[in-house]
Amino acid sequence: MVFGFLSSGNNKKGKERKKLHDSSGNNGKRSSNDIILKDINIFYSGKQAIKDVDMTIPEKKVTAFIGPSGCGKSTLLRNINRMNDEIVGCTYDGEILWQGTDILEKKVDPVALRRRIGMVFQKPNPFPKTIFDNIAYGPKLLGIRNKKKLKEIVEKSLRDAALWNEVKDRLNDSAMGLSGGQQQRLCIARALAVEPDVILMDEPCSALDPIATAKIEDLINELKKEYTVVIVTHNMQQASRISDFTGFMYLGELIEFGKTRQIFENPKEDLTERYITGRFG
Amino acid sequence: MGFFDRGSTELKKAPLTKKVAKLSERVVVSTLFSASSVSVLISAAILYTLIEGSIKFFNFDEVSIWDFLFGSEWIPSGTDPSFGIYPLLSDTILIAGGTILLAGPIGIAAALFLSEYAPSKVRNVAKPVVELLAGIPSIVYGFFALFTIGPIVREIFPEATYFNALQAIIVMTFMVLPIVVSISDDSLKAVPRHMREASLAMGATKWETSIKVVIPAAASGISASVLLGVARAIGETMVVTLAAGSISGGHWNPLMEIQPMTSFIAQTATGDIPPGTPQAEAAFAVGITLFIMTYFVNRIAGRVVLRIKKGSIVKKEPSRVQKFIRKNTIDRIRKPVEITKEMISYRPIRIDRSIKFIDKTKLKGNLIRRKIKGYFGVSTTVLSLVLAFVFLIYLLVEVFIKGAGSISWDFLTSEPGFRVTEASIMPALTGSVFLMLLTLLFAVPLGVGTAVYFNEIAKDTWYTRFLRNVIQNLAGVPSIVFGLVGLAIFVRLFNFGPSLLAGSMTLALMIMPIIVVSSEEALKSVPQSFRDAARGVGATRWQTVRDHVLPNAVPGIITGSILSLSRAIGETAPILFIGAFFAKTAPSGVMDSFVALPLTIFFWSRHAQDEYHEFASGAILVLLVILLIMNAIAIFIRYRSQKRRVW
Numbered sequence: 022m023v024f025g026f027l028s029s030g031n032n033k034k035g036k037e038r039k040k041l042h043d044s045s046g047n048n049g050k051r052s053s054n055d056i057i058l059k060d061i062n063i064f065y066s067g068k069q070a071i072k073d074v075d076m077t078i079p080e081k082k083v084t085a086f087i088g089p090s091g092c093g094k095s096t097l098l099r100n101i102n103r104m105n106d107e108i109v110g111c112t113y114d115g116e117i118l119w120q121g122t123d124i125l126e127k128k129v130d131p132v133a134l135r136r137r138i139g140m141v142f143q144k145p146n147p148f149p150k151t152i153f154d155n156i157a158y159g160p161k162l163l164g165i166r167n168k169k170k171l172k173e174i175v176e177k178s179l180r181d182a183a184l185w186n187e188v189k190d191r192l193n194d195s196a197m198g199l200s201g202g203q204q205q206r207l208c209i210a211r212a213l214a215v216e217p218d219v220i221l222m223d224e225p226c227s228a229l230d231p232i233a234t235a236k237i238e239d240l241i242n243e244l245k246k247e248y249t250v251v252i253v254t255h256n257m258q259q260a261s262r263i264s265d266f267t268g269f270m271y272l273g274e275l276i277e278f279g280k281t282r283q284i285f286e287n288p289k290e291d292l293t294e295r296y297i298t299g300r301f302g
Numbered sequence: 303m304g305f306f307d308r309g310s311t312e313l314k315k316a317p318l319t320k321k322v323a324k325l326s327e328r329v330v331v332s333t334l335f336s337a338s339s340v341s342v343l344i345s346a347a348i349l350y351t352l353i354e355g356s357i358k359f360f361n362f363d364e365v366s367i368w369d370f371l372f373g374s375e376w377i378p379s380g381t382d383p384s385f386g387i388y389p390l391l392s393d394t395i396l397i398a399g400g401t402i403l404l405a406g407p408i409g410i411a412a413a414l415f416l417s418e419y420a421p422s423k424v425r426n427v428a429k430p431v432v433e434l435l436a437g438i439p440s441i442v443y444g445f446f447a448l449f450t451i452g453p454i455v456r457e458i459f460p461e462a463t464y465f466n467a468l469q470a471i472i473v474m475t476f477m478v479l480p481i482v483v484s485i486s487d488d489s490l491k492a493v494p495r496h497m498r499e500a501s502l503a504m505g506a507t508k509w510e511t512s513i514k515v516v517i518p519a520a521a522s523g524i525s526a527s528v529l530l531g532v533a534r535a536i537g538e539t540m541v542v543t544l545a546a547g548s549i550s551g552g553h554w555n556p557l558m559e560i561q562p563m564t565s566f567i568a569q570t571a572t573g574d575i576p577p578g579t580p581q582a583e584a585a586f587a588v589g590i591t592l593f594i595m596t597y598f599v600n601r602i603a604g605r606v607v608l609r610i611k612k613g614s615i616v617k618k619e620p621s622r623v624q625k626f627i628r629k630n631t632i633d634r635i636r637k638p639v640e641i642t643k644e645m646i647s648y649r650p651i652r653i654d655r656s657i658k659f660i661d662k663t664k665l666k667g668n669l670i671r672r673k674i675k676g677y678f679g680v681s682t683t684v685l686s687l688v689l690a691f692v693f694l695i696y697l698l699v700e701v702f703i704k705g706a707g708s709i710s711w712d713f714l715t716s717e718p719g720f721r722v723t724e725a726s727i728m729p730a731l732t733g734s735v736f737l738m739l740l741t742l743l744f745a746v747p748l749g750v751g752t753a754v755y756f757n758e759i760a761k762d763t764w765y766t767r768f769l770r771n772v773i774q775n776l777a778g779v780p781s782i783v784f785g786l787v788g789l790a791i792f793v794r795l796f797n798f799g800p801s802l803l804a805g806s807m808t809l810a811l812m813i814m815p816i817i818v819v820s821s822e823e824a825l826k827s828v829p830q831s832f833r834d835a836a837r838g839v840g841a842t843r844w845q846t847v848r849d850h851v852l853p854n855a856v857p858g859i860i861t862g863s864i865l866s867l868s869r870a871i872g873e874t875a876p877i878l879f880i881g882a883f884f885a886k887t888a889p890s891g892v893m894d895s896f897v898a899l900p901l902t903i904f905f906w907s908r909h910a911q912d913e914y915h916e917f918a919s920g921a922i923l924v925l926l927v928i929l930l931i932m933n934a935i936a937i938f939i940r941y942r943s944q945k946r947r948v949w
Contacts, residue, residue: 107502109422133669136505146496149519158514159504163660164668174659181653208500215504216660247655 054080054249056101056219057118063096066110070096074115074275076268083241083250085264085281087257089296093273094253095143095223101251102138102221103131119219136163138219139212144228145204147196147211152188155196155207159215174214182210183240202233209240220244222252226259238263257297261285269293330844331759337751338760341772341818344811348779351790352593355586362580370587376550378566378581385584387563387591389552393467394562394595396554397542398535400471401478405535406528408475408686409482410517413527415683416483417490418512429487432690436480437929439872441900442701442922444544445907447473449915450700452545455557462557465547471556474541476693478531483690485530485607489523490516509676526606533599537592537780539564539875540900543572544907563592564782564875571785571878589786593779600778701926705919713920717886725917727924730902732888733802733881734928737898738871740806741813745870746863748810749817753859756818757825758833758847777815781875784812789879803892805880812876813866820862824855857943864936868929874900899925 056078063071071093078084078101086094096105103124105111116123124134136159147155156175165171175192179185184206188199196207205225212220222241226234241263244250254260260267261281268278269290277284277293288294360367365385373386412432416425451469456462493516501511517524547559548569561569569575570585708725718726752773760766788808798804828851836846877898883905885897899921906918 102503104499104503107499130669132505132507132673133665134505135503136665139505140499140503142496142499142503144496146494146500148497148500148515158501159506160659162504162506162510162514162672164664165659170659177657177659211500212504216655216658243653247653 051077052080053120054218055119056249056251057116058097058101059116059118061097061100061113061115061117063093063100063105063111063113065096065108070273071100071113072273074270076275076278078249078251079266080249081245081247082265083245083252083263084266084268085260086251086253086268086270087255087260087296088270088276090255092270094270097270098221098223098251098253099140100125101219102135102140103129104135104140106131136215137217138221139215139217140221141205141208141212141223141225143224145201145208147199147204147207149195149197151193152196152199152207153192155211156214159211163215178210178214179207181213181244182206183236183243184210200233202229202236205229205233205237206240209237209244217248219249219251222250224253224255227255234259257285269296271296327842327844334751334755334759337748338755338769340748341752341769341776341814344776344814345772347791347811348593348776348783348787351787352586352590352783355583355786355790356590359580359583359587362583365580365584374552376552376566378584379575383580385580385587387588389550390561390563390566390588391591392552392554393546393550393560394536394564394592396467396551396556396560397470397474397538397546397562398532400467400556401474401535402528402532404471404475405478405482405531408689409479409527409531410486410524411683411686412479412690413483413486413490413524414512414517415680415687417487418508418516419680419683428687428691429484431694432483432687433480435476435690435694437868437933438477438697439874439900439925439929440477440538440540441544441872441874441903441907442697442926443473443477444470444541445903445918445922446697446700447541447545448907449704450696459557463547463559465545465559467546467551467556467558467560470541470546473545474535474538476690477538477541478534479690481534482527482531485527486520486524489520489527492523493519507672507676509679510672513679522606526603529599529603530607533596533603533778536562536599537564537596537778537782539568539780539782539878540904543568544904563588564780567592567782567786568875568878571789572883586786586790589783593783596778596780597775600775604774604778698926701919701922704916705921705923708916708920709923713917714924722911722913725906725914727899727902727917727921729885729888730897730899730921731924733885733896734871734898734900734925736802736889737806737809737877737896738867740802740892741809741870742863742867744807744810745814745817745866749814749863749866750821750859752814752818753821753825754847754852757822758851759843773815773818776811777819779812781812781873782878784808784876785879787811788876793880799893800880800882800895801893802889802896805877805896805898808876808880809870809873812873813870816866816869817863820866821855821859824858824862825851827858828854857939861936861940864932864939868932868936871898871932872900872925872929874904877901878904899928 058074058076058078061071061074062069074097086098088094099105100113101117101124105113113125115125117125119138122129124138148158150158153175156178157171160171160174165174176185176189179188184203187203188194188207196204199207205228209220209225226237229237238259241250241252245265252260252264264281266279267281267284269276269284269288269292271292277288277290279289284293285297288297359365360370364383370385370387372388373384374388375384375386376389377384416429420428447469448465451472452464452466455466455469455472456464459468462468497515497519498511501515502508506514542560542562542565546562546565548561548565549559550566551558551560553560566588567585570582575582713726714731715728716724716726717728718724752769756766756770785808788804788811792798792804792807793800796804798807832850832854833846836850837843841849878901881901882895882897883901885895889896903918903921903925906914906921909915909918
């Protein structure tokens with residue numbers, strides 16, 4: 022068992038945080054495909070944004086991070102594929118174990134890592150290129166030049182992201198002409214095109230209307246059968262609808278982590294309960 | 303008496319219907335309005351000069367418009383003159399094209415390094431250093447091209463002539479570089495960060511992200527920077543006049559002597575061409591051609607730059623014309639996509655991950671190749687920047703080594719004679735100082751007045767938009783064209799003769815638009831809340847400006863004015879027609895003839911005796927020191943005011 026004793030001595034209120042992770046993992050079975058965060062601290066130019074976070078994100082499940090704005094959910098998420106490396110002044114320590122490697126180690130190449138741990142952002146951010154070129158961008162970088170093969174990849178990625186029917190007749194139009202929801206699914210398709218194992222999503226629906234949101238949520242439900250999905254959301258209903266596991270964060274700390282059902286129906290922490298019931302602050 | 307004594311006051315009884323704005327307010331506002339309208343007069347003067355001169359030119363029997371436009375020979379003097387613009391035009395294109403062919407890639411690469419790779423410390427040092435290249439007067443570049451780059455070029459290409467296009471192109475590359483770098487850098491920086499993140503998050507390297515995502519997204523701004531560089535190269539006069547020769551070519555050979563349009567115009571100012579001949583008036587016809595060329599290039603570039611400033615480089619709203627064309631062509635052919643029920647009632651299909659396209663075994667080798675490519679790419683960008691630095695240092699060191707020997711007390715202060723030993727820059731130095739003071743007197747009130755009118759008083763009407771356009775266009779007019787205007791308007795029409803007055807007015811016309819722009823920046827930096835507060839207690843528009851806006855904007859305005867004056871003092875081309883080439887004493891009045899430092903440098907550089915070339919370096923050294931001092935003062939003022947700023 023690696024889970025039970027991961028939580029460090031960060032027990033300000035003397036609450037029993039140690040048992041936080043008992044409920045996680047595939048019913049206690051550990052897999053090397055789980056993402057295990059150990060003692061993660063993240064700093065922005067010396068200011069601490071994340072404090073001693075420990076958790077295990079299980080394989081092929083949806084794990085949601087919830088919490089009020091500025092609590093560090095996105096910062097933590099961005100560390101999982103080392104996007105924080107790109108931010109000047111951002112430093113971190115701790116370990117993230119995945120497939121037997123500490124992916125925070127220097128020798129791990131973030132470029133290679135990011136192909137396997139893809140990311141979808143808050144604001145749909147297609148490149149100002151055609152729909153086809155958006156999807157083909159990643160495979161092309163990986164050395165695929167064969168036109169036929171690229172076409173197949175584009176079609177499969179778009180089908181998997183449930184966008185194919187809507188755009189199959191205008192693959193050579195600019196991606197900027199799509200609606201917000203379509204753009205976001207395009208971004209998901211783009212991430213799928215390089216065949217990752219994990220998909221990180223940073224508030225993927227916050228810029229979308231309810232119908233587009235519903236589509237993305239359906240898609241996430243489908244994706245989790247094949248991919249590990251980690252999603253940051255400020256929308257608690259969304260977390261409760263789509264996630265299997267939920268972590269509640271507050272002021273850079275992971276307050277509680279567990280099965281979504283448990284977090285929402287029977288939170289162990291007072292803070293969690295107050296946040297979930299809306300009696301916060 | 304209560305705590306708040308609202309006892310009788312005069313103010314309380316003032317009727318609301320009484321106009322608060324007094325006569326003085328109206329006078330001030332209309333003065334500002336007139337100041338801003340002067341730019342229209344300037345534009346009119348430019349057009350008048352060029353058109354009137356051209357008409358005179360085409361009225362000569364020897365000249366026809368047809369031959370001018372389509373003739374292939376340019377032989378302005380002799381018994382059988384021929385005025386076909388082609389050789390001048392092709393030489394201009396050769397020079398500008400060659401320059402941008404070098405400056406474009408180098409500048410874009412350097413900008414890419416600055417915006418994507420340079421740590422902020424490097425960036426904060428490197429960008430001002432690159433911009434320093436823009437502050438060096440073109441006459442200095444010309445001198446450097448002729449006496450330092452020239453020998454190197456002839457060493458490498460023994461067949462190159464003494465004057466040749468290549469040496470001018472090399473030097474102008476670095477002259478144009480700051481324009482390309484700073485505008486490209488701005489537009490690269492304007493590419494939203496999420497675009498880069500999208501690419502990086504998929505496992506693209508930083509270099510791939512730069513090349514395949516960031517540069518394409520900034521393409522319009524980068525092309526604008528290149529266009530502005532082209533416009534600058536087309537209008538450049540002194541480098542080509544000094545280093546490229548005076549025989550019009552049309553041979554497209556960069557190793558031979560050529561004569562672009564600007565160089566021909568300058569030649570009429572310096573050669574002994576009898577006035578009233580077609581040869582003398584040809585300058586105006588060439589001038590109008592030059593004006594039209596730069597106008598259009600600047601126009602196109604200006605539109606793009608404006609779009610970048612508004613922050614819409616990525617999403618382009620098609621213009622009305624584009625929409626119309628689209629509607630009538632593409633959309634008619636292609637059926638609009640029908641939204642079917644199947645598309646809306648949506649269920650993702652079962653995702654099958656067993657189908658793999660990517661060959662995982664090749665990924666590692668592939669990644670190494672991509673990384674190596676990236677290292678090479680980034681090295682190129684660093685190298686481009688280093689190249690600019692090396693050039694700048696080389697230029698400064700050369701000037702110092704060559705010029706330091708000739709500096710002496712006599713060189714600076716004595717009255718010059720005609721012998722080599724008696725060379726002195728005293729008349730030029732004093733002439734430059736007087737010229738600068740007079741230019742300040744004319745340009746600053748006009749420029750600041752216009753800026754205040756635009757920023758504080760004017761409403762957005764067609765007239766103010768028109769004025770803005772006019773000023774923007776003025777800023778792009780080549781300096782030699784201002785020389786022609788000075789000649790036609792101040793020297794001839796106003797009958798000032800070749801005097802200090804005419805010279806300083808000409809320079810004032812040229813730097814006015816720059817002062818407008820920098821003053822407007824200074825005014826814009828004053829928070830709107832200051833104005834609201836003043837207006838809220840009943841101050842009039844002008845009172846608000848006078849008491850609250852101007853005092854806070856003064857440091858910025860002074861800084862901008864000093865910088866534009868330093869530009870004026872280094873200019874040669876505008877006063878080429880007006881200044882005297884030799885003066886024994888300092889000018890004693892505004893109607894006196896004068897000589898200025900850049901003119902002296904020009905004159906000495908063309909002197910046959912080698913000693914004078916060293917004197918020219920000495921004069922350059924003095925000029926650069928003056929510019930350095932002016933810039934230092936400007937930077938000091940800016941620094942002090944920023945430190946004191948409390949808002």
